[in-house]
Amino acid sequence: MNFEPSKVYYIQIDTPNKAKCDIDEICREEGYNNLTVHNFGSGGVGHFMTKLTSVTSILWKLHQGDILFLQYPMKKFYKLACSLAKMRGAHVVTVIHDLGAFRRHKLTVEQENRRLSKTDFLIVHNPTMRQYLVDHGFKGGIHCLQIFDFLSDSTPAVYETPHHPWHVVYAGGLGKRNAFLYQMPAMDNWVMDLYGKGFESERNTRDSVRYHGFIQADDFISKAEADFGLVWDGDSPDTCVGAWGEYLRINDPHKTSFYLKAGIPVIVWSQAAMAPFIQEEGVGIAVNSIGDISEALARLTAKDYSHMKERALLMGQRLAEGHYIKSGLKAAFDYLSGGQ
Secondary structure, X not given: OOOOHHHEEEOOOXXXXXXXXXXXXXXXXXXXXXXXXXXXXXXXXXXXXXXHHHHHOHHHHOOOOOEEEEEEOOOOOHHHHHHHHHHOOXXXXXXXXXXXXXXXXXXXXXHHHHHHOOOOEEEEOOHHHHHHHHHOOOOOEEEEOOOOOOOOOOOOOOOOOOOOOEEEEEEOOOOHHHHHHHHOOOOOOEEEEEEOOOOOHHHOOOOOEEEOOOOOHHHHHHHOOOOEEEEOOOOOOOOOOHHHHHHOOOOOOHHHHHHHHOOOOEEEEOOOOOHHHHHHXXXXXXXXXXXXXXXXXXXXXXXXXXHHHHHHHHHHHHHHOOHHHHHHHHHHHHHHOOOO
């Protein structure tokens, strides 16, 4: 790596978002300079002043050849931060968490492209997202993260697997983005355990769907006894549809990282952007529909699953070490120093 940590700056993200907070923590561990020095409180005005002070400090803290590392989206100040960094002769590296034009439609594609064109190097989710951005005009360097890291000191639960029937877990917010849970098909050889807030038990049509309520992430990692974690969004069990479901075609859901940090292999939609990575790494299976899960599980041998479980545990260790974002930052530094 040709850039010293002392020449890399970042702006700490004040958010409950686990993926963003983990990246902040990795930046601290790597010795990068945090531009967020003053905190003006948790209210709206306080948040605004904290971010404004952090961004404007670029003018006197950054110098020619330094790097500003940003997480996108960054409310209100992304364009300003990029412009000030360029004014100081610094490079900008951006990791993308969410594309507003693709799912939320709060921006047009053209508006978002103009914002992202201000960065020198993008760390994107996967090859599908990279191609989308290139097709829409991005001309800087790009690295595919492949999966978000998941920092946690919790040790995955150790238990005899697989269960009979198979135990498939679905964890996270159980609201509008996963209406498919109330339309589950026949589950011949597996049961589903739900963890999270928002599930309406009175609408549940399957005895094989069992709701356990909310559990803290670290407790889940250390206690959950599941053979697979399901990564699925949308209104239908037949395919991933709706705004959230379609978004799986381009993004890397953080839920995937959560399961794998717990050492749990995953079941993903075959059309999801993450499906090739999951299958190549041997940490899960891809299905066209939830109705196909029974057959897919029936085909698995004990040896197949044992290998998959071993691979999931190894990936979980890498996620806990920040392996993937560190690789992305190294790729950015190599690119900016002329190494590629």
